[in-house]
Amino acid sequence: xxxxxxxxxxxxxxxxxxxxxRLEETCLEQAYHLSQxxxxxxxxxxxxxxxxxxxxxxxxxxAAKDVVIPNAVGVDIGCGMDFIPTNIRLDxxxxxxxxxxxxxxxxxxxxMRTIPLNTERYKVPQESETLDRAKQEMEKYEENxxxxxxxxxxxxxxxxxxxxxxxxxxxxxxxxxxxxxIHSGSRHLGKAVCDYFHKKAAELNRRWYSxxxxxxxxxxxxxxxxxxxxxxxxxxxxxxxxxxxxARMLERVCSIVKEVIEKHTGYEVEFGEEVNCHxxxxxxxxxxDANVWVHRKxxxxxxxxxxxxxxxxxxxxxxxxxxxxxxxxxxxxSHGAGRSYSRTGAMQAFSTxxxxxDLKEQGVVLGKRKKNDVAEECRFAxxxxxxxxxxxxxxxxxxxxxxxxxxxxx
Numbered sequence: 001x002x003x004x005x006x007x008x009x010x011x012x013x014x015x016x017x018x019x020x021x022r023l024e025e026t027c028l029e030q031a032y033h034l035s036q037x038x039x040x041x042x043x044x045x046x047x048x049x050x051x052x053x054x055x056x057x058x059x060x061x062x063a064a065k066d067v068v069i070p071n072a073v074g075v076d077i078g079c080g081m082d083f084i085p086t087n088i089r090l091d092x093x094x095x096x097x098x099x100x101x102x103x104x105x106x107x108x109x110x111x112m113r114t115i116p117l118n119t120e121r122y123k124v125p126q127e128s129e130t131l132d133r134a135k136q137e138m139e140k141y142e143e144n145x146x147x148x149x150x151x152x153x154x155x156x157x158x159x160x161x162x163x164x165x166x167x168x169x170x171x172x173x174x175x176x177x178x179x180x181x182i183h184s185g186s187r188h189l190g191k192a193v194c195d196y197f198h199k200k201a202a203e204l205n206r207r208w209y210s211x212x213x214x215x216x217x218x219x220x221x222x223x224x225x226x227x228x229x230x231x232x233x234x235x236x237x238x239x240x241x242x243x244x245x246x247a248r249m250l251e252r253v254c255s256i257v258k259e260v261i262e263k264h265t266g267y268e269v270e271f272g273e274e275v276n277c278h279x280x281x282x283x284x285x286x287x288x289d290a291n292v293w294v295h296r297k298x299x300x301x302x303x304x305x306x307x308x309x310x311x312x313x314x315x316x317x318x319x320x321x322x323x324x325x326x327x328x329x330x331x332x333x334s335h336g337a338g339r340s341y342s343r344t345g346a347m348q349a350f351s352t353x354x355x356x357x358d359l360k361e362q363g364v365v366l367g368k369r370k371k372n373d374v375a376e377e378c379r380f381a382x383x384x385x386x387x388x389x390x391x392x393x394x395x396x397x398x399x400x401x402x403x404x405x406x407x408x409x410x
Contacts, residue, residue: 048391049338055217058298072295078242079185080278081309118163118410125155159248163410170406186242279335312385321396346381365406
């Protein structure tokens, strides 16, 4: 970790990388913008997977006094990870054939037939305790009439995957056991909430002649103002929805895994401890004797002893970790490997054929409707997860290392 600080900065920037050369120029520029914010507490943090985002870098962490910043949370509010291990050794089932290929191929196929991917939706409303509760507490949301229809709409998306870097993976841990990992968020709900309140914050900031420049895309809402409270309510709704979305998918994937394996192998499938965690959100926490709103954008909370999931790229390695309670990072770690190529850049640099050959050579079963954009999420487009993990050993302890054996992408 190194620290950036000069006379032009109100607050220092702490970076969990070897040196400044490891940072994109645009990412560093965004971090400087954050360091100018008058309401920050202590410093800006950049995790080792950091890269340019909208307004605030992905892998960025700030603690703010009495304000929330929609773009410092991001458009996929509550995006995060869900993980669960099984008692099944992969080498005992890997080569078993079903009517639809190997056991892994059959599981991947059943997942794709069961769970909506990318822009797909369920044809009928799904059960959702989160949305049921929101409808019972409609007085909290009805003043933001433009957003209210999202609550009914959400019933058709809960338990669906989404696109981009979201995935459902079957993985093998270092002891050879089959595990399941899911990466998804709040679907359309989170993006609509972020866009709505960023626009509202920008309008208010102009009215207040805010010293936060509009081109920074870091418009803020005071938490003691009506608009700030409204954002927090909607953000928390999106977080709860994202958490439930992952949990619903995991239930269905576990059911598929259990059904396929028990039908074709005779083994009885059991599941271990689930870890479901957010990596795009803001929360009121106490750090250095102050109650502050910690914004984690592409970063995950890891208090001492707290478990979290840090995925690598498709076909690479992922980790389950345990937090060490690092105060300097506001008890936060990276949320993944971090992009080294933009999606467009990856498409230009790596052919579909190269990615498909690479996955085949690694024995990874890919489930994806359209293959022509597969390079966007290939492992070559991301930083080396091992290097990322090496930069944050003061923050987390790896407790489980996992390798992709099958993946479903939107």
